[in-house]
Amino acid sequence: MLLRMLLFAWIAAALIAGFLWAPLVPVLGDTTRVFYFHFPAALLTCVAFGWSTLHSVLYLARRDLAHDAQAAGAAELGLLFCVVATLSGSLWAKAMWGSYWNWDPRETSIFFLMLIYGAYLALRSAVDGEARRARLAAIYSCVAFVAVPFLIFVVPRLYFSLHPEPVLNARGKPDIDPRILLVAAAMFAGETALFAWMLALRVRVARLARAREGA
Amino acid sequence: MPSASSSSAAAVWAILRKECRSEWRTRYGLNAALLFAIATLTAVSFAVGRLGDRPDLLAALLWIVLLFASLAALAHTFVREVEGHTLTLLRLTASPTSIALGKLLFNLLFLAVIELVAVPLDLVLLGGPPLHWGRFLAVLALGSVALAGTATLVGAIIAQTRGRGALFAAVSLPVLLPVLAGAVSGTRAQWSGAPVGAELRLLAAYGAAMLGLSLVLYDHLWEE
Numbered sequence: 001m002l003l004r005m006l007l008f009a010w011i012a013a014a015l016i017a018g019f020l021w022a023p024l025v026p027v028l029g030d031t032t033r034v035f036y037f038h039f040p041a042a043l044l045t046c047v048a049f050g051w052s053t054l055h056s057v058l059y060l061a062r063r064d065l066a067h068d069a070q071a072a073g074a075a076e077l078g079l080l081f082c083v084v085a086t087l088s089g090s091l092w093a094k095a096m097w098g099s100y101w102n103w104d105p106r107e108t109s110i111f112f113l114m115l116i117y118g119a120y121l122a123l124r125s126a127v128d129g130e131a132r133r134a135r136l137a138a139i140y141s142c143v144a145f146v147a148v149p150f151l152i153f154v155v156p157r158l159y160f161s162l163h164p165e166p167v168l169n170a171r172g173k174p175d176i177d178p179r180i181l182l183v184a185a186a187m188f189a190g191e192t193a194l195f196a197w198m199l200a201l202r203v204r205v206a207r208l209a210r211a212r213e214g215a
Numbered sequence: 216m217p218s219a220s221s222s223s224a225a226a227v228w229a230i231l232r233k234e235c236r237s238e239w240r241t242r243y244g245l246n247a248a249l250l251f252a253i254a255t256l257t258a259v260s261f262a263v264g265r266l267g268d269r270p271d272l273l274a275a276l277l278w279i280v281l282l283f284a285s286l287a288a289l290a291h292t293f294v295r296e297v298e299g300h301t302l303t304l305l306r307l308t309a310s311p312t313s314i315a316l317g318k319l320l321f322n323l324l325f326l327a328v329i330e331l332v333a334v335p336l337d338l339v340l341l342g343g344p345p346l347h348w349g350r351f352l353a354v355l356a357l358g359s360v361a362l363a364g365t366a367t368l369v370g371a372i373i374a375q376t377r378g379r380g381a382l383f384a385a386v387s388l389p390v391l392l393p394v395l396a397g398a399v400s401g402t403r404a405q406w407s408g409a410p411v412g413a414e415l416r417l418l419a420a421y422g423a424a425m426l427g428l429s430l431v432l433y434d435h436l437w438e439e
Binding site: 060112115116118119122123127128132135139140142144146147150 | 368377382388389424428432
């Protein structure tokens with residue numbers, strides 16, 4: 001309970017700092033603050049899907065349904081953060097580039113991620129028997145894990161890129177105000193804790209449901 | 216018994232022959248895929264006319280027709296075993312790897328037959344001949360390998376689920392998107408006289424990755 005209150009206070013403090021303490025980037029103006037939602041959510045999407053893949057591989061190696069619950073929960077939550085990152089990015093794109101969607105490489109890759117994990121969850125819902133569901137989902141997760149680097153790093157290179165990445169993320173040394181980075185990092189830490197807490201709840205629910213069916 | 220002949224070339228060859236024979240008996244998948252390709256090409260041709268000066272559209276339409284014409288049939292190799300209750304017997308006689316390789320080779324052959332009809336028809340109805348036959352055929356060949364490798368693996372997963380047909384397209388398309396993107400981009404580049412090295416590398420790497428993954432994962436696919 002105390003931890004949850006702390007988490008709430010942490011995220012609230014980070015948001016307030018984002019509005020009152022951190023400066024605005026000249027070109028971006030007020031929309032700078034979208035960064036505090038968009039960037040941590042996008043990063044956390046990758047963390048969540050990575051966690052899901054890790055547990056899928058562990059399930060195939062060890063055949064413990066606890067790993068399957070972790071993989072499924074992380075995929076669901078990752079999809080949630082993926083939607084947050086996409087929607088905030090889309091609104092930001094409308095404000096900055098004048099259009100909600102441009103199929104720019106980053107937009108394309110996050111859209112692919114959404115499709116893949118949507119398909120993963122659709123696959124899970126179509127399999128009878130939890131051991132078989134866990135096994136088939138883990139196998140698909142491995143296939144997706146191989147496809148993702150192609151979708152994110154290779155395919156966008158084939159199409160010309162129009163992303164304003166250098167504005168916020170110059171290679172090596174970020175030419176971005178350290179206060180903005182600090183707030184974004186604090187948001188990321190807070191959202192990661194939120195993710196861990198929600199995932200623990202999902203895993204517990206799955207374990208209880210299994211225990212009830214077994215009893 | 217399976218371990219003696221497992222993943223040997225003989226077992227793969229036997230599976231490939233069995234697949235060809237059972238497909239030839241009904242020709243159900245082949246007829247459906249060919250008719251689908253021809254009907255779609257006709258519809259597209261009526262709708263847009265000739266596209267000789269629009270290589271971007273020509274490349275995209277060619278691959279979309281090929282993808283959707285072959286997709287349902289590519290999953291069919293495994294679905295057929297599950298629906299006919301012959302998978303258990305098949306597994307008694309061959310290792311998962313040789314079943315996978317045999318079915319992959321059959322799917323490649325199947326795709327080649329579809330392309331033999333659909334690609335010339337597409338070129339005749341919609342546009343002109345490719346600018347660089349070598350590049351065009353290289354993209355087509357590597358694209359087919361990547362497409363067949365991915366679709367065979369996803370088809371094996373899907374065969375064990377409920378509502379296989381409807382689910383297959385939804386589950387396989389996201390992982391087929393790199394293939395589609397690379398193949399369309401390569402076909403388009405060839406028409407505008409640009410080099411296609413990047414696309415060929417992408418398709419080859421993706422096909423190799425899917426093939427390697429298949430060999431690792433097929434052991435886990437059937438355990439019950």
